Amino acid sequence: MSDSGGDRAAATGPAEPAIDGWFTLGGPGADGGPRLIGSQCGACGTYAFPPRNGACPNPSCDSDTLEPVEFSATGTLWSFAENHYAPPPPYVAADPFEPYALAAVELEREGMVVLGQAARGVRAADLRVGMSMRLGVDVLFTDDDGVDRLIWVWEPVGGEGR
Amino acid sequence: MSGDDVAILGVGMHPWGKWGRDFTEYGMVAARAALADAGLAWTDIQHVAGAETIRNGYPGFVAGSTFAQKLGWTGVTVSSSYAACASGAQALQAARANILAGFCDVALVIGADTTPKGFFAPVGGERRDDPDWLRFHLLGATNPVYFALAARRRMDLWGATAEDFAMVKVKNARHGLANPNARYRKEVAIEEVVSSPIVSDPLRLLDICATSDGAAALVVTSADFARRHLGSLDGVARVRAVSTATPTYPQTFLELPDFATDSHAVVAPPALGFKASVVHRAYEEAGIGPDDVDLAEVYDLSTAMELDWYEHLGLCAVGGAEELLRSGATALGGRVPVNASGGLASFGEAIPAQAIAQVCELTWQVRGQASGRQVEGARVGVTANQGLFGHGSSVVVGI
Numbered sequence: 001m002s003d004s005g006g007d008r009a010a011a012t013g014p015a016e017p018a019i020d021g022w023f024t025l026g027g028p029g030a031d032g033g034p035r036l037i038g039s040q041c042g043a044c045g046t047y048a049f050p051p052r053n054g055a056c057p058n059p060s061c062d063s064d065t066l067e068p069v070e071f072s073a074t075g076t077l078w079s080f081a082e083n084h085y086a087p088p089p090p091y092v093a094a095d096p097f098e099p100y101a102l103a104a105v106e107l108e109r110e111g112m113v114v115l116g117q118a119a120r121g122v123r124a125a126d127l128r129v130g131m132s133m134r135l136g137v138d139v140l141f142t143d144d145d146g147v148d149r150l151i152w153v154w155e156p157v158g159g160e161g162r
Numbered sequence: 163m164s165g166d167d168v169a170i171l172g173v174g175m176h177p178w179g180k181w182g183r184d185f186t187e188y189g190m191v192a193a194r195a196a197l198a199d200a201g202l203a204w205t206d207i208q209h210v211a212g213a214e215t216i217r218n219g220y221p222g223f224v225a226g227s228t229f230a231q232k233l234g235w236t237g238v239t240v241s242s243s244y245a246a247c248a249s250g251a252q253a254l255q256a257a258r259a260n261i262l263a264g265f266c267d268v269a270l271v272i273g274a275d276t277t278p279k280g281f282f283a284p285v286g287g288e289r290r291d292d293p294d295w296l297r298f299h300l301l302g303a304t305n306p307v308y309f310a311l312a313a314r315r316r317m318d319l320w321g322a323t324a325e326d327f328a329m330v331k332v333k334n335a336r337h338g339l340a341n342p343n344a345r346y347r348k349e350v351a352i353e354e355v356v357s358s359p360i361v362s363d364p365l366r367l368l369d370i371c372a373t374s375d376g377a378a379a380l381v382v383t384s385a386d387f388a389r390r391h392l393g394s395l396d397g398v399a400r401v402r403a404v405s406t407a408t409p410t411y412p413q414t415f416l417e418l419p420d421f422a423t424d425s426h427a428v429v430a431p432p433a434l435g436f437k438a439s440v441v442h443r444a445y446e447e448a449g450i451g452p453d454d455v456d457l458a459e460v461y462d463l464s465t466a467m468e469l470d471w472y473e474h475l476g477l478c479a480v481g482g483a484e485e486l487l488r489s490g491a492t493a494l495g496g497r498v499p500v501n502a503s504g505g506l507a508s509f510g511e512a513i514p515a516q517a518i519a520q521v522c523e524l525t526w527q528v529r530g531q532a533s534g535r536q537v538e539g540a541r542v543g544v545t546a547n548q549g550l551f552g553h554g555s556s557v558v559v560g561i
Contacts, residue, residue, distance in 0.1 A: 018300055044429075045428050046412075048422075050296075058411060058428065078315070078416070079318075080311070080314055083361075088281045090284070090288070092299075102301060102303065110425055112427075113416045113423045117301055129315060130318070
């Protein structure tokens, strides 16, 4: 969880992922942080995200079986952006809207770039293409039942600044 | 003109704007203008190729048959193409394939749109199996976010500046001044662009194209029909290539509406990225290279994206687009003017009409009819365009 303040900070009440099966929440332990859950082909070894069933995306592979796999938790910042206007529904925007950054991070082992929001409080001015990033989890919005809906986020490793 | 070429006998547009009227009204204006330009009647058309969008209703409604009915049923055959922003080029390809296969001699290609205000949003309802819906819901990843990601890479990798991006807008606004079909016909200063509100950092309001109403149409025919109709093929614009290539695995550049790229862990990336490959295939079919191109109409969804296209088109090396822009080569009067029409910067995007409008502009240019924005001696032009879900297109028009 991000420990930043504000009304959209870390979950205090009941919390559930905003989407099932795309990431783990992590737990205690040295390597217990959250992970994205992707898919890996048992035949050719290629990866995919979001996780999916069925045909391998590699056109030279005729496997129809993809297995869930936890992705690397760290990578390199490929690019980033910062929204200054509230996205339209189905995004559930904070009111009043606060600008927030998005980060696309390249994972070396998986050979992929994965997009996510940046951790709360991390702004475009803090980011630079090529810097090291780590996966976290934060609150995306609180639903009508008072449940905090969680989402994966990217944050700079070890206080690196622009 | 070779036997594989299709003649462009007529082009027509409804001006771009924002009125919110029935899209078929705009389409009718464009169709009648294209027919008049060709010197043909609606009853001469044997096939209607419609370019689709999801925004004006269900696919069966926004289709070739919609325009056939509007113009009056004649028994004409129809086809309907959905390819996001490349729908218009796919419709042209459908018409061209029908002509080259001998199924018809004369076809009408048509696309029209009415757009809502503000950000494009996904189709309504709760659709948790639709990646387009999910990218809005889970990330707030609007289209400008993807434009911004690409723009930021230009800045951090190649040293692009906000002023470079602004210069694209200034250039295209100037190009569009004399274009009667452009929505915005007003000079813009660099200071106005760099002081406009940030939409998705690093891009500002004037870096990002608007969404517009508009319509464009083409009358395309076989070479034999054109020769019979006109007595000669001299001065007749022709379609020399249409590319609608999809990506080759692995697609390693993050494109809208995706959450992630493909993986290159097991399969090496192709030599050419997706957008370059779309253009390359058109060059290959036309038997030309970037040095043969007199002008280009590219999809400047953002100012920065126009710079990406310079590189995909091979007008300069990767990382060289800013220098090419600063040299003036891509402005009217330069070596290879880009978006002489004014581009999306002056038009805004009317999705199913836009790729057709690009072909209209190239046709006027190679005929020498682009009043106030004519590229001197233009004989060969290329278009480039890209949409959601791996759709893209490139068309070569020559004379």
